[in-house]
Amino acid sequence: MSESVESPGRGDARAHAAAEVREQEQARVEAQAAAAAAAGRRGRLAGVGEIRNIGLVVVLVVLAIIGTATSENFATADNLRNILVSSSVIGVVTVGMTFVIIGGGIDLSVGAIVALASVWATTVATQSYGPAVMIVCALLVGAGTGLVNGLLIAYGRLVPFIVTLAMLVSARGLAARMADNRTQLVTEQRIKDIATADPLGIPLLVIVLAVVAVVGWVLLNRTTFGRRTIAIGGNTEAARLAGIDVKRTTTLLYLLSGICCGIAAVMIIARTTTGSSTHGNLYELDAIAAVIIGGTLLSGGRGTIVGSILGVLVFTTITNIFILNNLATEVQNIAKGLIIVAAVLLQRRTTRDAAT
Amino acid sequence: MNRTPEPSTALTLGRRRLLFGAGALGAGALLTACTSNDPEEESNAPAANVNTNAGDNDKPGQAVTIGFSAPAADHGWIAAITTNAKAQADKYSDVTLKAVEGSNDVNQQISQVETLISQKVDALVILPFDGQALTEVGIKAMEAGIPVINLDRVFASPRGSRAWIGGDNYGMGAAAGRYVAEQMQAKGITNPIIGEVQGIANLPLTQERTKGFNEALAAAGMKVSNRVAAEFTVETGQQVTANLLQAAPKLDALWNHDDDQGVGVLAAIDQAGRDEFIMVGGAGSRNAMELIKADSGVLKCTVTYPPSMASSAIKLARLVAQNKGMSDLVENEIPASITLASATVTKENVDQYLPLGFAS
Numbered sequence: 096m097s098e099s100v101e102s103p104g105r106g107d108a109r110a111h112a113a114a115e116v117r118e119q120e121q122a123r124v125e126a127q128a129a130a131a132a133a134a135g136r137r138g139r140l141a142g143v144g145e146i147r148n149i150g151l152v153v154v155l156v157v158l159a160i161i162g163t164a165t166s167e168n169f170a171t172a173d174n175l176r177n178i179l180v181s182s183s184v185i186g187v188v189t190v191g192m193t194f195v196i197i198g199g200g201i202d203l204s205v206g207a208i209v210a211l212a213s214v215w216a217t218t219v220a221t222q223s224y225g226p227a228v229m230i231v232c233a234l235l236v237g238a239g240t241g242l243v244n245g246l247l248i249a250y251g252r253l254v255p256f257i258v259t260l261a262m263l264v265s266a267r268g269l270a271a272r273m274a275d276n277r278t279q280l281v282t283e284q285r286i287k288d289i290a291t292a293d294p295l296g297i298p299l300l301v302i303v304l305a306v307v308a309v310v311g312w313v314l315l316n317r318t319t320f321g322r323r324t325i326a327i328g329g330n331t332e333a334a335r336l337a338g339i340d341v342k343r344t345t346t347l348l349y350l351l352s353g354i355c356c357g358i359a360a361v362m363i364i365a366r367t368t369t370g371s372s373t374h375g376n377l378y379e380l381d382a383i384a385a386v387i388i389g390g391t392l393l394s395g396g397r398g399t400i401v402g403s404i405l406g407v408l409v410f411t412t413i414t415n416i417f418i419l420n421n422l423a424t425e426v427q428n429i430a431k432g433l434i435i436v437a438a439v440l441l442q443r444r445t446t447r448d449a450a451t
Numbered sequence: 452m453n454r455t456p457e458p459s460t461a462l463t464l465g466r467r468r469l470l471f472g473a474g475a476l477g478a479g480a481l482l483t484a485c486t487s488n489d490p491e492e493e494s495n496a497p498a499a500n501v502n503t504n505a506g507d508n509d510k511p512g513q514a515v516t517i518g519f520s521a522p523a524a525d526h527g528w529i530a531a532i533t534t535n536a537k538a539q540a541d542k543y544s545d546v547t548l549k550a551v552e553g554s555n556d557v558n559q560q561i562s563q564v565e566t567l568i569s570q571k572v573d574a575l576v577i578l579p580f581d582g583q584a585l586t587e588v589g590i591k592a593m594e595a596g597i598p599v600i601n602l603d604r605v606f607a608s609p610r611g612s613r614a615w616i617g618g619d620n621y622g623m624g625a626a627a628g629r630y631v632a633e634q635m636q637a638k639g640i641t642n643p644i645i646g647e648v649q650g651i652a653n654l655p656l657t658q659e660r661t662k663g664f665n666e667a668l669a670a671a672g673m674k675v676s677n678r679v680a681a682e683f684t685v686e687t688g689q690q691v692t693a694n695l696l697q698a699a700p701k702l703d704a705l706w707n708h709d710d711d712q713g714v715g716v717l718a719a720i721d722q723a724g725r726d727e728f729i730m731v732g733g734a735g736s737r738n739a740m741e742l743i744k745a746d747s748g749v750l751k752c753t754v755t756y757p758p759s760m761a762s763s764a765i766k767l768a769r770l771v772a773q774n775k776g777m778s779d780l781v782e783n784e785i786p787a788s789i790t791l792a793s794a795t796v797t798k799e800n801v802d803q804y805l806p807l808g809f810a811s
Contacts, residue, residue, distance in 0.1 A: 173697065228481070232481070274488070276524040290718070
């Protein structure tokens with residue numbers, strides 16, 4: 096006579112015990128995964144990342160030598176400032192993009208979100224509330240659209256490429272509609288001042304980029320969120336089995352990218368003194384290109400903020416050198432393409448040399 | 452062993468959710484309040500360019516339907532083209548305008564024009580996104596007996612249109628070049644450093660503008676030393692100008708092809724704190740004209756490329772459909788080609804042109 100029916104009380108206790116074991120197991124696996132990821136970063140991967148960055152630094156140095164040799168106006172304090180300021184807007188967008196790509200996704204909607212946020216923050220109605228509301232408005236629009244992207248991808252189980260492509264089209268459409276296809280001029284002087292302010296002799300826009308990059312670096316390298324992002328990008332299924340809430344983390348990644356776009360929108364409003372549905376055109380490609388030459392894997396799981404920022408600087412410096420030398424745009428585009436290939440090849444070579 | 456959630460946790464969680472929900476609602480309400488673009492006070496936006504004094508020709512005649520197709524209004528100038536066409540058509544009780552949604556996809560524009568042809572409109576006004584690509588459908592309309600007014604961007608074949616009306620890109624560049632040369636000579640600068648901010652570099656219209664500018668300068672023994680290309684957007688205007696100003700630490704004159712991107716060009720100049728040169732604009736936006744009138748910055752002049760040409764095109768289409776000629780000319784039919792002159796707008800004559808300025 097075996098006990099075919101268990102008493103309810105015992106069953107409960109057993110279930111609880113099992114749940115507890117599962118939780119403990121989960122916690123242990125998560126800790127292990129995190130530890131492994133951390134160890135990996137400190138060890139082999141960190142080394143590779145740094146060497147990759149050295150490759151980009153070499154490219155930058157070569158560009159600087161070419162610039163100095165071909166134009167007397169290159170190596171001036173004014174021009175270096177100009178290069179840094181020119182990098183600031185796209186740089187902030189690129190930090191957000193780096194997170195999304197490391198997390199195994201892609202965000203094609205960044206340029207459109209910048210445009211929508213810039214328009215929304217500069218309507219006559221928004222401007223009537225003053226500069227603080229304009230800034231908050233841009234950030235909210237960025238966060239809101241990013242959140243929609245994230246929810247659709249994580250909980251709606253849609254492919255990131257499709258969701259953000261849809262957002263690209265519709266956000267730019269909404270921006271054009273809201274602005275009635277006009278360029279909206281900013282009348283608020285305090286917003287325009289953002290572009291010219293330079294506390295401590297450093298342009299405010301560059302400081303914003305620096306702060307975003309540092310916050311991004313800390314988030315990626317020193318927090319659980321960063322570890323989870325890397326784990327999800329490396330192997331989503333393993334991350335899920337390790338007990339990571341993949342959906343929540345994925346949503347946060349796109350939210351983060353959206354907020355970066357909101358910040359970039361404020362910067363672009365100040366720099367151009369306008370809001371327009373044409374702002375941020377092709378930012379998605381610029382940002383993705385910078386992230387990739389910065390050494391981040393397009394398939395996710397590996398990447399650095401520093402590399403992405405260096406990638407942005409490489410592109411801005413190329414544009415600068417071409418204009419200083421009075422070269423035509425089409426030549427510039429050919430050269431940019433070649434330099435992207437050269438930079439990636441150079442990185443691979445330095446990585447391989449280091450490995451052997 | 453009973454693991455019901457702690458009441459206090461549940462409460463905090465509830466409060467957090469509530470706070471978050473309220474916050475989200477508040478943010479939503481704030482954002483919704485921010486979408487309006489209606490000015491609180493009386494708007495000083497320019498009215499659309501319409502013309503009502505044209506002798507007997509404007510008296511109501513045979514009722515006609517005019518089809519209208521233009522690129523997407525993603526730029527102040529094109530937006531003004533569409534607004535002007537609609538406003539001019541509204542002035543006539545005998546004109547019904549069928550305007551199709553603007554598109555920058557030539558395939559879509561071709562099928563839109565085909566739809567208008569099959570609706571048997573009495574005349575067509577077409578501003579093609581690309582003149583070459585729309586030529587065939589223009590010919591098709593003409594062969595179907597519908598007269599086509601080709602607006603601004605030229606068809607590859609004259610068979611595609613009954614009449615062409617448009618701006619003078621070469622003349623615009625030449626006018627800018629002449630103004631710059633005069634100003635340099637007046638200041639006694641013999642070897643000036645001249646900058647140029649183009650629009651989209653591979654468009655024929657940009658190349659014609661640059662050709663006119665170069666040739667007018669060459670006649671005075673001057674040349675452009677720094678040339679950059681933007682993309683007709685404010686952002687690119689700001690970007691390339693910021694770099695151009697680094698390339699030329701001292702400038703004497705600067706011509707910017709397009710007042711829409713000019714907002715960005717001027718922002719870059721302000722941010723660099725530069726004011727040692729004179730700047731000439733292009734197209735003639737209201738914003739640019741107001742700056743010229745105020746005479747407070749580097750912008751001293753703009754050479755026009757007036758979107759009022761859309762109003763004129765509607766008038767021409769109406770006359771063609773009603774078999775009338777232009778009353779100021781002797782001929783019984785309208786001319787086959789009309790090139791508009793590019794006016795040089797400076798502080799002295801700006802008041803005369805302000806009503807034609809378009810909102811960028």
